[in-house]
Amino acid sequence: MINYGCGRLNVVISGGTSGIGLATAEKFLRDGANVYILGRSVLRGAMAVQKLQAFTDNKVFYVPCDVISSEECKKALANINGAIDILVNAAGVYQEQRLENMTEADYANIFDTNVKGTMLLTQAALPYMYGGGCIVNIASDAGISGNYGCPVYCASKGAVVALSKALALDYAPNIRVNCVCPADVDTPLLRKQLEDSNGGYTMDDMADAYPLGRIGKAEEIAHVICSVASPYNSFMTGAVIPVDGGLTAK
Ligand SMILES: NC(=O)c1ccc[n+]([C@@H]2O[C@H](COP(=O)([O-])OP(=O)(O)OC[C@H]3O[C@@H](n4cnc5c(N)ncnc54)[C@H](OP(=O)(O)O)[C@@H]3O)[C@@H](O)[C@H]2O)c1
Structure with a gap:
């Protein structure tokens, strides 16, 4: 077990019911924190x-919480016993879609979840961070550099990067805000992406792009x-941290 020093803290993780958020919940729990995981599906939450x-x-x-609703965000956080010390905004959706095929509904789904959802849950959490706190937003390598076939997803993650830096300035010195930018990670989101490509590419094809040779x-x-x-x-805020096997170093 790694001692992250988060032992008795209250941690809220949107998207904590799957993939990166779920793995993050496990690490905080192993470190002794109280962890609140948010997501829409009650079944996924129970599992x-x-x-x-x-x-x-x-x-x-x-x-239960749909982060695109300010009411649901407020209601969800009212369930938390005491202050929120750490908020991880990991709820997100990916959609591969070239611009010529993008509809307004697709745009709304991507931006509402990835950008508005991050903004609304953070807004709802701020009153509970009275003792100071820490926010970690999950963007993507696609928010740092361009990527093929997903321009609106890239734009949404670029917005999360910019939002994180701006919030770091507004809420210093009490609240630290940082942004973690993963590249391809083996989660249900990525498995769905591969399914949607209908065999267009495989996990091995993805791995070839990485200096570390894997996702x-x-x-x-x-x-x-x-x-x-x-x-x-304690001295890190406004940082944008790639975790991408060297992809954005190229
Ligand atoms: N996996 C990758 O390759 C990769 C790469 C770069 C960045 N990311 C980012 O990392 C984050 C986590 O991705 P992941 O791969 O772990 O995805 P995942 O396994 O699909 O998990 C996504 C989580 O977000 C929740 N969620 C989605 N929409 C929501 C909403 N409107 N309200 C509340 N919760 C919502 C889902 O639960 P419900 O559906 O039940 O609500 C689920 O818990 C995302 O922001 C993603 O963009 C992932």
Whole structure:
């Protein structure tokens, strides 16, 4: 077990029921934190809690929440017992779509979840961060450099990068805000992306693009998120941290 120094803290993770958010919940729980995982699907929430309870003595709580609704964000956070010390905004959607095929509904789905959702949950959390706190937003390599076939997703993650830097300025010195930018990571989101490509490309094809010769694992991103959020990392704010096997170093 790594001691991130987050032991008794209250941690809220949007998208904590799957993939990177779920792996992050596990690491915080192993470190002794109280963890609230948010997502829309009650079934996914129950399955995540069942998996996570193996690592904790009832310190994990599922709270249903659609982050695109300010009312749901406020209601979800009212369930939390005491202050929020750490907020991880990991809820997100990916859609591969060239611009000529993009509809306004596709745009709304991507931007509402990735940008508005990050903004609304953060807004709802601020009143609970009265003792100071830490926010980690999950963007993407696609928010740092361009990527093929997903211009609106890239734009949404670029917005999350910019939002993170601006919030870091507005809420210093009490609240640190940082942005973690993973590249391809083996999660349900990526498996769906591969399915949607109808055999157009495989995980091995993806791996070829990486200096490290493979895509990432959810726990490798989770480790960085927990490290960034750790009180030991007290001098880091406004940072944009690629975790991408060297992809954006090229
Ligand atoms: N996997 C990758 O290759 C990769 C690469 C770069 C960046 N990212 C980013 O990393 C984050 C996590 O991705 P992941 O791969 O772990 O995805 P994932 O396995 O599909 O998990 C996404 C999570 O977000 C939740 N979510 C989606 N829409 C939501 C909404 N409107 N309200 C509340 N929760 C919502 C989902 O739960 P419900 O559906 O039940 O709501 C689920 O818990 C995302 O922001 C993604 O863009 C992923």
